Amino acid sequence: MARGIRDKVAIIGMGCSKFGERWDKEADDLMVEAFEEALNDAGIEKNQIDAAWLATAIEEQHVGKSGTPLAVALRLPQIAVTRVENFCASGTDAFRGAVYAVASGAADIALALGVEKLKDTGYGGLPQRSRGALNSMWWANASAPGNFAQLAAAYRAKHNVAKGDFKRAIAHVSVKSHDNGSRNPKAHLQNKVSMDQVLGAPIVAEPLGLFDCCGVSDGSACAIVTTPDIARGLGKTDIISVKALQLSVSNGVEAQHNSWDGSYFATTRVASKKAYQEAGVTNPREEIDLIEVHDCFSVTELVTMEDLHISPEGGAIRDVMDGFYDADGRIPCQIDGGLKCFGHPIGASGLRMIYEMYLQLQGKAGARQRSEPPRLGLTHNLGGFPHQNVCSISIVGRYGA
Amino acid sequence: MSKGILRHGAYVPMRRLQRKAIVAANGWFNSALRTQGKGERAMANWDEDSVTMAVAAARDCLGDFARDTIAALHMASTTLPFADRLNAGIVAGALNLAESVAGHDHSATQRAGLSALADALGGSGAAPVLVIAADKRRVKAASPLELSSGDGAAAFLVGEGDIIAELVARANRTVDFVDHYRGDGVAFDYTWEERWIRDEGYSKIVPATVKDLFAKAGVTGADIAHFCMPCTLAKVAGSVAKKTGISETSVRDNLADVCGDTGAAHALAMLAHALEDAKPGEMILVAGFGQGCDTLLFRATDRIGSTKPTRGVSGWLARRREETNYQKFLSFNDNVEIERGMRSELDKATALSSLYRNRNTVTGFVGGKCKVCGTLQFPKTNVCVNPNCNAFHSQEPHPFADMEGRIMSYTADNLTYSADPPACYGMVQFDAGGRIMIDFTDVTPDEIEVGTAMDMVFRIKDYDSQRGFTRYFWKATPASSAAAKGA
Numbered sequence: 001m002a003r004g005i006r007d008k009v010a011i012i013g014m015g016c017s018k019f020g021e022r023w024d025k026e027a028d029d030l031m032v033e034a035f036e037e038a039l040n041d042a043g044i045e046k047n048q049i050d051a052a053w054l055a056t057a058i059e060e061q062h063v064g065k066s067g068t069p070l071a072v073a074l075r076l077p078q079i080a081v082t083r084v085e086n087f088c089a090s091g092t093d094a095f096r097g098a099v100y101a102v103a104s105g106a107a108d109i110a111l112a113l114g115v116e117k118l119k120d121t122g123y124g125g126l127p128q129r130s131r132g133a134l135n136s137m138w139w140a141n142a143s144a145p146g147n148f149a150q151l152a153a154a155y156r157a158k159h160n161v162a163k164g165d166f167k168r169a170i171a172h173v174s175v176k177s178h179d180n181g182s183r184n185p186k187a188h189l190q191n192k193v194s195m196d197q198v199l200g201a202p203i204v205a206e207p208l209g210l211f212d213c214c215g216v217s218d219g220s221a222c223a224i225v226t227t228p229d230i231a232r233g234l235g236k237t238d239i240i241s242v243k244a245l246q247l248s249v250s251n252g253v254e255a256q257h258n259s260w261d262g263s264y265f266a267t268t269r270v271a272s273k274k275a276y277q278e279a280g281v282t283n284p285r286e287e288i289d290l291i292e293v294h295d296c297f298s299v300t301e302l303v304t305m306e307d308l309h310i311s312p313e314g315g316a317i318r319d320v321m322d323g324f325y326d327a328d329g330r331i332p333c334q335i336d337g338g339l340k341c342f343g344h345p346i347g348a349s350g351l352r353m354i355y356e357m358y359l360q361l362q363g364k365a366g367a368r369q370r371s372e373p374p375r376l377g378l379t380h381n382l383g384g385f386p387h388q389n390v391c392s393i394s395i396v397g398r399y400g401a
Numbered sequence: 402m403s404k405g406i407l408r409h410g411a412y413v414p415m416r417r418l419q420r421k422a423i424v425a426a427n428g429w430f431n432s433a434l435r436t437q438g439k440g441e442r443a444m445a446n447w448d449e450d451s452v453t454m455a456v457a458a459a460r461d462c463l464g465d466f467a468r469d470t471i472a473a474l475h476m477a478s479t480t481l482p483f484a485d486r487l488n489a490g491i492v493a494g495a496l497n498l499a500e501s502v503a504g505h506d507h508s509a510t511q512r513a514g515l516s517a518l519a520d521a522l523g524g525s526g527a528a529p530v531l532v533i534a535a536d537k538r539r540v541k542a543a544s545p546l547e548l549s550s551g552d553g554a555a556a557f558l559v560g561e562g563d564i565i566a567e568l569v570a571r572a573n574r575t576v577d578f579v580d581h582y583r584g585d586g587v588a589f590d591y592t593w594e595e596r597w598i599r600d601e602g603y604s605k606i607v608p609a610t611v612k613d614l615f616a617k618a619g620v621t622g623a624d625i626a627h628f629c630m631p632c633t634l635a636k637v638a639g640s641v642a643k644k645t646g647i648s649e650t651s652v653r654d655n656l657a658d659v660c661g662d663t664g665a666a667h668a669l670a671m672l673a674h675a676l677e678d679a680k681p682g683e684m685i686l687v688a689g690f691g692q693g694c695d696t697l698l699f700r701a702t703d704r705i706g707s708t709k710p711t712r713g714v715s716g717w718l719a720r721r722r723e724e725t726n727y728q729k730f731l732s733f734n735d736n737v738e739i740e741r742g743m744r745s746e747l748d749k750a751t752a753l754s755s756l757y758r759n760r761n762t763v764t765g766f767v768g769g770k771c772k773v774c775g776t777l778q779f780p781k782t783n784v785c786v787n788p789n790c791n792a793f794h795s796q797e798p799h800p801f802a803d804m805e806g807r808i809m810s811y812t813a814d815n816l817t818y819s820a821d822p823p824a825c826y827g828m829v830q831f832d833a834g835g836r837i838m839i840d841f842t843d844v845t846p847d848e849i850e851v852g853t854a855m856d857m858v859f860r861i862k863d864y865d866s867q868r869g870f871t872r873y874f875w876k877a878t879p880a881s882s883a884a885a886k887g888a
Contacts, residue, residue, distance in 0.1 A: 123743045125816055133752040137763045137862065138780070138874050140826040140838045146814035147838075150827055154810040157851035206813040206823070206846060255838065256778045256786040258830055262810040386810075387828060387838055 004278035007399060008103040009242045010231040012224055013042025016355040019219035019342045020188040027062045027117040028073035030220035034348075035074055035113060042224045043234060049224070050107035051080040055094035055114035055347035057087060057383075061127050062117035070113055084347075087383020088294060089247065089392035090114060091221065091350030096245045096392070098225050108230055113222035114352075116345030126216060145205040145213050147385040148297040152207050154262030155303060159314045167207055169317040170298035171198040174211045174340055176326050177295060181337025183368040188217040188343040212298040217343025221351035223358075228399055239399035240361050243279035243376065246271040246393045255387045265382060267391035268307035272380075275393040276309070281376065285310050288395075289374030290360055291331055292353035294382040295338040304380060305333070327368065335360065335368055346383075350392060353379035357396050375401050404522050405564030406699065407529060409673040410462025410710035412454050412554040413660055413717035415843050416724040417441035420548050426727045427543035434548065442661035443551035444724055447733040447820035448842055448860040450871065451478040451535040451554070452488055456495045456859040458554035458666075459533050460802075461710045461717075466558065468496060472528035473503035475521055477513040478535050479583075479665050481506060482871045491873065492533065494764035495859045497800055508665075514555070515668040515689030519697055521559050522568045529560035536664030539734060541589050549633045551661020555669035555714075565708060566676060566685065566699040572614035575693035578602050595634060603637045603690060608644040610694040611686070615645070618698050622646025626683035627675040631667035632690060633657040647686070659718055672699075674714040679705050712881070720881075733820065744818040749865040751872050761798065766857060766875045768835055769796030777801075777834035801857065802875065806831045808853045813846035829855050829877045842876040854880035 015037030017030045025033075039046060054070035056063055063069035067081030084094040091114035098110035121127045126144055130136060156166050175195055181187040193211055201209035231239050248271035254260040272284070281287045288310065295301035302320060305311040310331060311319045319325065325333035334340065336356040339349060357377035359365040376397040383390045424438035445454065455476055474496075476489035483491075489504035507517040514534025521530040535554030540547040580602050581592040607630070615621060622645045630638035630652065638652045653675055655662075663670050668689040675685050679701040689695040712720065724730070731737040761767040762780045769781030774790035779801055785792045811827030818824075825841040827849070841849065842860055855877040862874040 121743070125744075128744050128747045128818075130748065133755040134759055134763075136749070137751065137756065137759065137872060140840045141817055141819065141824055141862075142826055142838065143814055143817035145816055146812045146824070146826065149812035149814070150810035153808075153812070153827070153851050202815075204814075204816050252782070252786050253788055256836060257776070257788070258834060258836055259788070262828055385838075 005099060005103055005245050006243050006279055007228065007241045009099045009225050010228045010236070010399060011240045011242070011358055011396065012226055012231050012234060012236055013038040013044070014221070014223050014355045014358045015041065016186055016221040016352055017219050018186050019217045019345065019352070021119050022218040023119065025218065027069065027115050030117065030218060031070065031073045031113060031115050034220040034222045038222050038224050044109065044224070046074065047077050048109050049076065049079065049111050050109055051098070051101050052076060052111040052113065053082050053084055053094035053097040055084045055090035055112070055351070056116060057085050057090045057346035058116065058118065058127055058129065059085070060129065061120060063115070087390045088296065088344070088346055089350060089381040089383045089390040090347045091352070092379065092381050092392035092394055093247060095223055095351060095354060095394065096247065098223065099242050099245060102225050102227055109224060109226045111222060111224055112351060113220065114347035114350065115220035116347045117218045118216050118345055119218050124216065142385070143205065145208050145297060148300050149205040149208045150262060151299045151303055151386050158261055158263045161317065163207065165317070167199065168195070169320050170212055170302055171195055172320050173295065173298040173301050174198050177334045177338040177340035180327050180335050180368060181341025184337045184341065187337040187341040188215050189337070189341040208297055208299065214296050214339035215343035217345055219342065219345040219348045219352065221348045221355050223351055223354060238362060240358055240396060241399040242394065243397050244275035244393065244395040246275040246278065248391045250384070250388045250390070252388065262386065264303055265307045265386060265389065265391060267389055268304055268380065268382060271391045271393045272308045275378070275395050279376065279395040281395070284308065288331060288376050288378050290335060290357065290370065290377040291333050291380070292336065292338065292356055292377070293333060293380040295334055295340050296344060296382070300382060301333065304382070308378070308380065332370065335370070350379065350381045354394055354396060361396065361398055402561040403564070403567045404559065404561055405567035405702070406557055406676070407560050407562070407564055408462050408464070408466060408558040408708050408710070409676050410458050410460070410556045411670050411673045411714040411717055412457035412461055413443045413714070414445045414449055414454070414552050415720055415722050416444040416446065417721050418444040418724045418727070418730050422725045422727045423548055431543045434543065437545070437548045440658035441723070442548065443553050443663070444730055445537045445552035445733070446843060448876070449537065449552070450482045450861060451480045451537055452482055452491050453860050453873065454537065454552065454554035455492050455533040455535040455556070458535065458556035459492065459496055459531060461712055462556035462558055463496070464711055469499045470529055471498055471502055471531050472526055473505070473521070473524070473530040474498060475505045475507060475517040475530065475532045477507035477517040477533070477665050479508055479511065479513065480537050480539070481508055491764065494760055495873070497765045497767065511665055511691035512668065512689030512693070512695050513665040515687065515695045515697065518557055518559070518669060519571050519573070519695055523571070527561050529558050532557045532559060534666035534669045536666050538590070538664050539588055542731065542736060546590060546592065549657065549662050551663050553660060553663035553670055554666050555673045557669060557673070563704055564702055565705045566679070566701050569684070569698040569700050570614055570618035571697050572610050572617055573693065573695045574606065574610050576606055577692055578606060579692070599634050599637055603632060603634070604640050604644070606694050607641045607688050607690060610696045611641070611645045611688065614696045614698055620684065620698070623648065624684050625651050625686045627651060627653055627679060627685040629653045629668060629671035629675055629685065629687040631655065631662065631671050631688070633662040670714055673710070676701070676705065677713050677715055681705055742818060748867070749863040749872065750868065751865060751870055763874055766800065766802040767798045768801050770799035771795045772797050777831065779835050779837050801831065801835065804831045804833055804857070805880065806855045806857070806877065808849055808851055808855060809836065810851065811849050825849060840876045841878065843878045848879055856880045
C-alpha cells in the first residue's frame with residue numbers, strides 16, 4: 001500500500017463563518033468572513049499562498065462555475081485555483097487537493113475553502129436541479145430525505161427492529177445534536193429540542209420527521225495547510241497534522257447489483273478502513289476520541305456509526321441509546337451540533353467539521369470543549385444517495401501522536 | 402383460413418370516482434345531475450393517459466405471446482397525447498415490438514376503436530395484428546359527460562389460426578350526425594341534446610346498419626347471444642335490440658355503473674367482456690356509433706376460453722379502489738389551477754436525441770444480461786456491474802418489464818413534488834437479478850413494506866407543460882398477487 005499522508009501536512013490556520021440564513025450576505029462575503037479568521041490564525045500574508053481549492057456543489061445557485069469566484073473574492077495573486085464538486089464530500093475533497101499539493105512539494109502553502117449560498121431559492125430544503133438528460137428520464141422522483149429515509153426500511157428489515165424503536169433511536173441522535181448545537185455560537189440552530197418534539201414533528205419522508213433532517217443554510221469554512229517544517233518555521237508549536245484522507249466513490253454496485261442490502265454505506269466501510277490503516281489506527285472504538293459525521297439525516301448518522309467500524313453491525317441503536325456518542329460519552333459525535341444544527345452549505349460542511357476538530361485538538365472549543373483535549377478526531381462526509389454516493393474521511397490529530 | 406380474434410385484453414384504472422362525490426360537488430349548480438349520483442366511474446391516475454392505458458391493455462392481452470411476430474399495431478383514441486407523433490410508435494416501443502411493425506393511429510370518432518378492429522380483420526396479411534383502443538376524455542365540471550364517461554382501454558390480437566372467435570360479417574355506414582364534437586385546439590366536447598341523439602341517432606342509424614349486417618350474414622336477431630352496444634344513454638341498447646329482433650337478455654351490461662363509457666375503447670371493452678363469457682358457437686354482435694356506425698358479427702369457436710387475458714375486464718374491475726375526493730379528479734385532469742409549488746417548476750425538457758439513443762432503456766425497459774457471468778442489470782452499460790466479472794462489452798439486451806420484483810427499501814416522500822403526494826418510491830430488486838430505484842404508483846404508503854412483490858407498469862414520468870411533451874417511463878405497483886392478498 002501507498003505510504004499515505006500521515007503527518008506530512010500541518011494545518012496552520014482555519015476559519016468558519018457563522019452558518020445560517022444569511023439573508024444579508026453574498027457568497028463572497030461568507031468566503032471573506034471565513035478566510036480572514038484563517039489568515040489571522042495562520043499568521044501569514046495572503047500572497048504566501050501558492051495554490052487554492054474551492055469547493056461548491058450547487059454553484060448555479062450562487063457563484064457559478066470555475067475557480068474564479070474564490071480568486072476574485074480574496075483577490076488572490078493569479079495563483080492556481082481549482083474548483084471541486086464531489087457532492088457533499090466537496091469540502092473535504094478540496095482539502096485533500098490542498099493537502100496533496102503540499103505533500104508533493106508542489107506548493108509550500110495551500111488553501112482549501114468551501115462555500116455555499118443556498119437560501120436564495122424561495123423554498124425550504126435543498127434546491128431542485130436537473131440530473132442530466134438521460135437520468136431525468138428514468139431516475140425516481142426522489143428528494144434527499146426520501147433517498148436517505150430508505151436506509152430505515154432496509155435496516156429495520158435486516159436487524160428486525162420495530163418501527164417505534166428505530167424512530168426513538170434516530171430521535172435521540174437529533175436531541176443530542178441540538179443539545180450540542182445550543183453551545184455553539186456559529187451554529188444555525190442553537191435551540192435544544194425534546195424527544196416528544198422530535199417524535200411528534202411532521203413527516204418529511206417516511207419515517208423521517210422535520211427534526212430528523214438537517215437544516216439548509218449559508219456558510220463558508222476554510223483551511224490553510226503547509227508542511228510541519230514550514231509550520232515550525234512560522235513559530236507554530238502545538239502542531240495539528242493530517243493523519244489520513246480517504247475518498248471512496250460508488251461504482252454502481254449498490255444501485256445495480258443485488259449484493260448490497262440497502263442498510264449501510266458500502267463506501268463508508270471502505271474509506272474508513274483505509275483511513276484507519278493510513279493513520280495507524282487498529283481499534284477505532286478505542287483510539288478515535290471525537291467524530292464529526294455527515295448527519296444530513298439522523299438515520300445517516302445512526303448507520304454510519306457501524307460503517308465507521310465503531311459500533312458493531314446491528315449495535316448502533318444500543319450505543320446511541322446508551323449515550324456512547326453524547327457530548328459526555330466515550331466518543332462524542334457532532335460535539336459542535338453537526339449538520340443538524342449548522343445546516344448544510346454543501347461545499348463548506350467538510351471543512352466546518354475539520355474546523356471543529358482543529359479547535360478541539362487545541363483545546364480552543366470554548367463552552368463545548370472536551371475536558372481532556374482529544375488526540376485523534378475523525379470527520380466523515382457522505383454525498384449523493386445511499387445507493388450511489390461519495391464518501392470522504394479525514395483523520396486529524398496532534399503532530400506525532 | 403378465416404380471420405378472427407386470437408386474444409383479448411383490457412385495462413381499467415384502479416380508482417373509481419364515486420358519482421355521488423361529483424354530484425355533491427356540482428349538484429348546487431346543475432340540479433339535474435342529482436338523479437345521476439349512482440355508481441362509479443373509472444378514474445385514471447395522474448400518470449396515465451391513452452398511451453399508458455393502451456400499453457396496459459396490450460400487455461393484458463398478449464401475455465407471453467411472441468411479440469416479434471406481430472405485423473401491425475393499430476392505436477385508436479380520441480385523446481391521443483400527441484397530435485403529431487405516432488402514438489402507436491410509443492406503444493410499440495413500450496411493448497418491445499419488432500421495428501418492422503406497421504403502426505397506425507386512428508382517431509376523431511367514438512367508433513375509432515371498432516373501426517380499427519374491423520380494418521385489421523379485413524387486412525390481407527396472415528400475420529397477427531394488434532388493435533388497441535383507449536380513451537381518457539377531458540370533461541367539463543358539472544357536465545353530464547363527467548358522470549357518464551370513464552377511463553379505460555381494450556386490446557385485441559387478430560389473425561388466423563388458433564382463433565377464439567371468427568369474424569362472420571361486417572357492415573357499416575358513415576353519416577355526418579354530429580351528436581357532439583371537439584374542434585381543433587379546443588379542450589372540451591360540445592354536446593347536443595340527448596333526446597335527439599337517442600331518437601334520431603342511435604335508434605335509426607344503428608338498427609339500419611345491423612339489418613344490413615344480418616342480411617350479409619344470413620342471420621336474425623334471435624341468433625345473437627351477446628349484443629355489445631357501447632352507449633350509456635338510458636334505454637338505447639334495449640331499443641336497438643327490440644328494433645332488430647335481438648332478445649333483451651342478450652343485451653350486454655354497458656358497464657355504466659361500474660366503469661363508465663370509455664369512449665373509443667368502449668365497444669372493444671364490451672366485446673372483450675363478452676368474450677370472457679361466450680360459449681362455443683355463440684354469436685356476438687358489437688356496434689360502434691359515431692358519425693355513422695360500424696357493426697361486427699363474431700362466432701365463438703371451440704377454442705373460446707383456451708386463452709385468457711391476464712386480468713381481463715372482470716379482473717381489472719375487481720382491482721378497485723373507491724375514490725371520493727372529487728377535487729383530486731379535477732387536479733389530475735388539470736381542470737383546476739392548483740398551487741403546485743416552486744419544486745414543480747423544474748425544467749422538464751427532454752433531449753429528443755438522447756431519448757432516441759436510449760429508447761430501448763427508457764421506453765422499452767430493456768436492461769442488460771452479461772453473456773460472461775449471466776448477471777442481470779438495469780440499465781445496460783459497457784462494463785458488467787458484477788464486481789467479480791466487470792467484463793467489457795458483454796451485455797445483451799434483456800427486457801425487465803415482465804420480471805417479478807420485491808421492495809428492498811422504500812419511503813413516502815412529502816417533500817419532492819408529486820401530483821399525488823406523498824411520492825412513494827424505493828429500490829425494487831428483481832428475483833432473477835437486477836434492481837432499480839423506481840417511482841411507485843397506484844399505491845398508498847400503508848401498502849408497502851420491505852419484501853412486497855411489485856409489478857412494472859408503463860406510466861407518465863413527467864409532463865413538460867412548457868413544450869407540451871409527455872415523458873414516459875416505468876413504475877412499480879403492488880403485484881397482482883399482493884393486491885389479491887391485501888383485498
